[in-house]
Amino acid sequence: MGPVHVVARGFSAPEVFEIDASEIPHEQARFRLAVELTKKQLAELQTRLEHLAGDNQSEIFEAHIMMLEDPAVIDRVINAIAMRSQNAEYVFYAVMQTFLEGMRRIPDPYFRERTADIEDVSQRVLRNFTADVDSRPLGPDESHILVAYDLTPSDTASMDRRQLLGFATEQGSVNSHTAILARAFGIPAVVGLSCSVIDVTTLSSAILDGYAGKLILHPAPATLEHYRRLHAEKEKIRCALEATRDVSTETVDGHHLTVSANIELLEELELVTHSGAKGIGLYRTEFLLLNGSDIPNEAVQAAAYTRVARAMMPHSVIIRTLDAGGDKLPVEPLTEPEPNPFLGWRGIRVSLARPAMFREQLRAILRASGVGKVSVMFPLVSGLSEVERARDLIRRCMDELDHEGVPFDRQLPVGVMVEVPSAAVCADLLAPHVDFFSIGTNDLIQYTVAADRVNPHVADLYRPTHPAVIRLIKHTIEAGIQHGIWTGICGEMAGDIRLTPLLIGLGAKELSVGPQRVARVGQAIRSLNHAECSAMAADVLRQTRSYDILNQSLDIARKSYAYLLD
Ligand code: PEP
Ligand code: MG
Numbered sequence: 001m002g003p004v005h006v007v008a009r010g011f012s013a014p015e016v017f018e019i020d021a022s023e024i025p026h027e028q029a030r031f032r033l034a035v036e037l038t039k040k041q042l043a044e045l046q047t048r049l050e051h052l053a054g055d056n057q058s059e060i061f062e063a064h065i066m067m068l069e070d071p072a073v074i075d076r077v078i079n080a081i082a083m084r085s086q087n088a089e090y091v092f093y094a095v096m097q098t099f100l101e102g103m104r105r106i107p108d109p110y111f112r113e114r115t116a117d118i119e120d121v122s123q124r125v126l127r128n129f130t131a132d133v134d135s136r137p138l139g140p141d142e143s144h145i146l147v148a149y150d151l152t153p154s155d156t157a158s159m160d161r162r163q164l165l166g167f168a169t170e171q172g173s174v175n176s177h178t179a180i181l182a183r184a185f186g187i188p189a190v191v192g193l194s195c196s197v198i199d200v201t202t203l204s205s206a207i208l209d210g211y212a213g214k215l216i217l218h219p220a221p222a223t224l225e226h227y228r229r230l231h232a233e234k235e236k237i238r239c240a241l242e243a244t245r246d247v248s249t250e251t252v253d254g255h256h257l258t259v260s261a262n263i264e265l266l267e268e269l270e271l272v273t274h275s276g277a278k279g280i281g282l283y284r285t286e287f288l289l290l291n292g293s294d295i296p297n298e299a300v301q302a303a304a305y306t307r308v309a310r311a312m313m314p315h316s317v318i319i320r321t322l323d324a325g326g327d328k329l330p331v332e333p334l335t336e337p338e339p340n341p342f343l344g345w346r347g348i349r350v351s352l353a354r355p356a357m358f359r360e361q362l363r364a365i366l367r368a369s370g371v372g373k374v375s376v377m378f379p380l381v382s383g384l385s386e387v388e389r390a391r392d393l394i395r396r397c398m399d400e401l402d403h404e405g406v407p408f409d410r411q412l413p414v415g416v417m418v419e420v421p422s423a424a425v426c427a428d429l430l431a432p433h434v435d436f437f438s439i440g441t442n443d444l445i446q447y448t449v450a451a452d453r454v455n456p457h458v459a460d461l462y463r464p465t466h467p468a469v470i471r472l473i474k475h476t477i478e479a480g481i482q483h484g485i486w487t488g489i490c491g492e493m494a495g496d497i498r499l500t501p502l503l504i505g506l507g508a509k510e511l512s513v514g515p516q517r518v519a520r521v522g523q524a525i526r527s528l529n530h531a532e533c534s535a536m537a538a539d540v541l542r543q544t545r546s547y548d549i550l551n552q553s554l555d556i557a558r559k560s561y562a563y564l565l566d
Pocket of ligand 1: 282284323419439440441442444490491492
């Protein structure tokens with residue numbers, strides 16, 4: 001509950017204002033500075049791309065840099081600032097618009113294509129005028145509910161959480177990484193708002209209800225009162241759960257399940273150790289590797305992985321190798337956008353195509369395995385050959401470290417994420433080659449029912465309890481059992497306590513969930529009877545509708561722990 005703060009970003013016309021004659025040199029200097037900064041960033045991008053992909057691909061940035069060295073552009077802006085007596089960013093914007101207009105009228109397709117390059121460079125320069133503003137956290141200094149058209153995962157990671165009551169975005173869906181991060185930090189959030197952000201005014205008073213997915217503007221006194229009571233009740237349950245964090249997670253009939261945590265950032269470690277999680281079931285390393293301007297080298301990665309492994313001792317940490325692409329950050333700026341990013345250059349495909357980068361990550365993981373209990377797993381595996389190639393690289397890294405006398409775990413457990421339907425269907429073919437399976441339901445659902453996990457228009461089709469999804473989970477777990485390996489679940493489904501009876505019944509051995517969900521899932525497990533869950537899970541395999549499957553699980557959940565359900 002609190003005032004709203006609306007943020008906007010993107011390539012729109014910057015603010016325009018008159019300047020005094022005495023301010024002209026200052027504005028011209030600001031322009032030169034923004035250009036220099038942009039050139040520097042482009043040169044860095046170029047070097048990074050050369051290193052990763054060779055010369056041809058990096059030429060694009062060469063062309064962008066040349067554009068910023070063209071006197072026709074630079075002098076025109078410098079002169080226009082003096083002539084128009086307007087702020088530098090606006091003059092730059094206006095000059096570039098004139099260029100673009102001119103080029104769009106040339107019938108030659110080559111020139112028309114170049115307009116995209118000019119737009120790209122212009123956007124970078126404009127961002128660099130406000131670099132100091134942009135690097136500040138998004139919201140104001142007082143408590144507020146942030147409302148935005150969209151937020152990137154890195155926006156979410158860098159928010160000043162002390163003043164943030166919660167956020168709401170017009171775009172996005174509950175399974176986007178922005179939403180996953182919000183859950184990890186316990187930030188109330190609503191994504192995919194049905195109203196338009198431009199209709200929301202800063203400083204309106206509001207209630208953000210993350211349970212029901214509502215942003216209530218200008219609430220009536222009775223509504224405020226209702227939410228105050230709800231808040232007090234939730235706090236009571238949260239405190240009671242905290243007291244249970246060291247209690248073992250066994251069902252009432254003595255069946256043990258591990259509840260571990262998913263992390264994205266090292267900052268979350270404290271939350272995880274506090275949550276009572278028995279290990280980390282998914283460490284999403286893309287946030288470490290792709291957040292800066294360069295991929296951190298082996299030593300930096302090894303230090304981060306070692307820190308996580310040490311903090312979690314005596315429990316184990318499953319480090320997932322880089323999962324770039326799709327809805328996440330790309331590993332390198334692609335020269336043209338992919339028509340289908342989710343079906344494109346993602347996950348292990350990128351790592352196998354960039355062996356030098358992959359090798360650094362694997363060596364760093366192996367180094368950490370010499371210090372704590374570490375496993376490795378690969379994202380977006382679609383078939384056996386990818387596993388074989390990755391294992392081959394691990395063997396080579398082990399040989400190298402052996403020669404260098406660096407200690408590591410020779411028995412490092414190697415697992416795959418089962419998140420592509422082909423991997424689930426062929427789980428029996430993969431199982432003999434790995435030590436464990438971890439089912440990534442977020443992607444498994446989207447690929448099975450062909451509904452984008454971040455697209456609110458198809459959110460209704462994205463059903464975790466779709467019979468096809470449940471059958472794939474069942475098949476994977478059984479293939480694992482037949483080959484003597486265990487299967488865990490690390491997608492968002494694992495943290496949804498309406499589904500805990502179903503996942504236990506299907507035979508999952510580990511549930512890896514956001515740190516804020518650990519205690520709740522643990523308490524749900526302690527309230528359930530394994531035999532009853534197994535009977536229900538066998539029964540739902542005959543059900544035809546997702547709704548009925550959900551309800552069968554929910555019936556047991558309600559009977560066993562109604563007070564924990566949202
Ligand atoms: C998943 O797909 O379920 C998963 C855990 O991985 P991510 O959400 O990072 O794609
Ligand atoms: Mg995934």
